[in-house]
Amino acid sequence: MKPTASNPAKLPFNPLCYxxxxxxxxAIAFGFAIVVIATWGILVWxxxxxxxPTKDGGETPIYWFAxxxxxxLGFYTYLKSRKFxxxxxxxxxxxxxxxxxxxxxxDLAKDEIEFxxxxxxxTRITSVNGKPFxxxxxxxxxxxxxxxxxxxxxxxxxxxxxxxAYATSDEDSINRLASTFGKDQFDLxxxxxxxxxxxxxxxxxxxxxxxxxxxxxxITSKSDF
Numbered sequence: 001m002k003p004t005a006s007n008p009a010k011l012p013f014n015p016l017c018y019x020x021x022x023x024x025x026x027a028i029a030f031g032f033a034i035v036v037i038a039t040w041g042i043l044v045w046x047x048x049x050x051x052x053p054t055k056d057g058g059e060t061p062i063y064w065f066a067x068x069x070x071x072x073l074g075f076y077t078y079l080k081s082r083k084f085x086x087x088x089x090x091x092x093x094x095x096x097x098x099x100x101x102x103x104x105x106x107d108l109a110k111d112e113i114e115f116x117x118x119x120x121x122x123t124r125i126t127s128v129n130g131k132p133f134x135x136x137x138x139x140x141x142x143x144x145x146x147x148x149x150x151x152x153x154x155x156x157x158x159x160x161x162x163x164x165a166y167a168t169s170d171e172d173s174i175n176r177l178a179s180t181f182g183k184d185q186f187d188l189x190x191x192x193x194x195x196x197x198x199x200x201x202x203x204x205x206x207x208x209x210x211x212x213x214x215x216x217x218x219i220t221s222k223s224d225f
Contacts, residue, residue: 005088007180009142011167013081021124021166029073033066040066084167087142091181092161093189094137095200100126103200104141104161105189115155116207117219118192119143120200125165129175138186140164140177157222158204 019026040063043050051059092104102123108115126132128139141161147153164174195216196205204219217224 005086007089008086009084009089009140009164009167009177010086011084011142011164011173011177012170013084013167014169015077015081017169018077018080018166025073025076029069032069036066036069037063080167083144083162084142084164087144088159089140089142089164089177089180090161091178091185091189092139092141092163093186093193094123094133094135094139095120095193097133097135100124100133101200101202102139102141102161102163103189103193103196104143104159105185105192106143106159106161108145108155108157108159110154110156113154114208116188116192117159118189118196118205118207119159119161120196120202120205121161122202123163125163128165129171138178140174140181142167153225155225157225158219 040050040061043062050063051061054060088106090104090106092102095101095103100123101120103118103120105116105118108117125139128137141163143159143161145156146158146160147156164177168174192207195207197216201218206217206219206225207215209215210225213224219225
């Protein structure tokens with residue numbers, strides 16, 4: 001993640017709200033824990049050994065694996081809560097309804113040189129402030145930046161925007177974040193989108209010029225930068 005976000009989101013975070021839109025990790029963790037606890041209970045009830053031998057001659061009850069899965073989910077959820085508090089907020093716009101695609105513009109620069117880019121992602125939300133999406137609907141997003149381009153690169157390798165509504169259902173908080181965006185940001189997003197090939201497809205698109213490479217190219221590997 002960027003050391004200091006240019007516009008930190010500072011959103012409240014509700015785990016249940018996040019899991020509602022991103023249920024897979026929670027379902028896997030809770031499902032695994034239930035299976036492990038059920039297996040442990042059946043083994044104990046039937047008089048079988050319900051533990052795994054350790055190298056030092058001890059025994060580890062298998063129900064500890066259930067706690068491990070839930071602890072992993074807890075840590076993952078904590079990282080998400082940090083993202084929505086300290087992550088970089090940017091405006092996003094709906095560019096497709098079938099599937100629902102969200103486009104977000106940012107600068108991947110690590111220093112003074114600009115590296116503008118657009119990320120198009122699928123989103124599970126379908127409305128904002130109770131109103132169904134239409135193409136062109138603007139919503140606030142929060143991003144974290146990834147160093148997949150390499151530590152020596154002058155820019156980040158990717159960014160992961162998520163709608164603010166993933167973190168909270170509090171419309172006041174979401175509207176407060178939306179009010180921090182300037183008209184110039186929306187204008188830049190709109191102008192940049194005109195350069196992206198149609199039909200829109202999920203992915204990262206580099207908008208800066210690199211000799212021998214097309215502008216507005218879709219990034220699929222380091223060599224595309």
